Amino acid sequence: MTTTNAPSGSSSEAMGAELNSTARTTGLLYLGLAVTGLLGFQVVRGQLYVADHPGATLSNLVQHPSMARLGIVLELAIVLTQALVAVWFYRLFRSVDTFAAGLVAVFGMVNAVAILGSAAMLATALDVADGRSLAVPGGAAATVQLSYVVSGHLWGVGGLFFGLWLIPMGWLVVRSRWLPRPLGQLLMIGGVGYVLSTFVSYAFADAGLATGLLTVPATIGEFWIVGYLIFFGVRRQARPVPGGAQVVAT
Numbered sequence: 001m002t003t004t005n006a007p008s009g010s011s012s013e014a015m016g017a018e019l020n021s022t023a024r025t026t027g028l029l030y031l032g033l034a035v036t037g038l039l040g041f042q043v044v045r046g047q048l049y050v051a052d053h054p055g056a057t058l059s060n061l062v063q064h065p066s067m068a069r070l071g072i073v074l075e076l077a078i079v080l081t082q083a084l085v086a087v088w089f090y091r092l093f094r095s096v097d098t099f100a101a102g103l104v105a106v107f108g109m110v111n112a113v114a115i116l117g118s119a120a121m122l123a124t125a126l127d128v129a130d131g132r133s134l135a136v137p138g139g140a141a142a143t144v145q146l147s148y149v150v151s152g153h154l155w156g157v158g159g160l161f162f163g164l165w166l167i168p169m170g171w172l173v174v175r176s177r178w179l180p181r182p183l184g185q186l187l188m189i190g191g192v193g194y195v196l197s198t199f200v201s202y203a204f205a206d207a208g209l210a211t212g213l214l215t216v217p218a219t220i221g222e223f224w225i226v227g228y229l230i231f232f233g234v235r236r237q238a239r240p241v242p243g244g245a246q247v248v249a250t
Helices: 009-048 055-063 063-093 096-132 138-175 181-203 208-214 216-232
Strands: 002-004 246-248
Touching: 009 055, 009 063, 009 138, 009 216, 055 063, 055 096, 055 138, 063 096, 063 138, 096 138, 138 181, 138 216, 181 208, 181 216, 208 216
Parallel strands: none
Antiparallel strands: none
């Protein structure tokens, strides 16, 4: 192992241990984001929202208020984990490139705000189901359905920033050499695909298959980086050490 202006071995080891701890915390937070997103948007929402059938959606909320509240809680958990993982990615990569790490944090926070709006729409829908007097002209069913449609679109447009945050994340993976280079490249490709899928979904009708295919690289990359951070942390080479030096494995 060769060093450049490196401090004592104990300082380097302490820095490495701290970096690995940050990496694993980041991975766990990202896993929390994935799990809450899957449960909230795919499972609970799928049980309550019925497309093109406002009456059925309203009936589901009236009959299953606990599930509706669980959906709101999960949306808030998505916001919380998204915000925290954005901050922890910044903490992990700030020594590599402060600007790029800041972009990851900012883009992640914007996506969190979009999902926060979605949570507010779900809470509004439940309030309307509980108290019909809140319904706009057209009835409670129409108001509830509109709230869920707006919630879905907040997820849709928020996908723009979810894609954007993967691009600098992938670039940081490649530059740092702390994780496999192909992982960083896949994240960048996935980020571009996610951004394109957002535009395609609104530019073309019945573009579900195309948008789904465009997001596949991002999904693979996300599971890969989550697993790698949790189980392996970061590689030993090119770890930053105090004073701006690096420890490089040879």
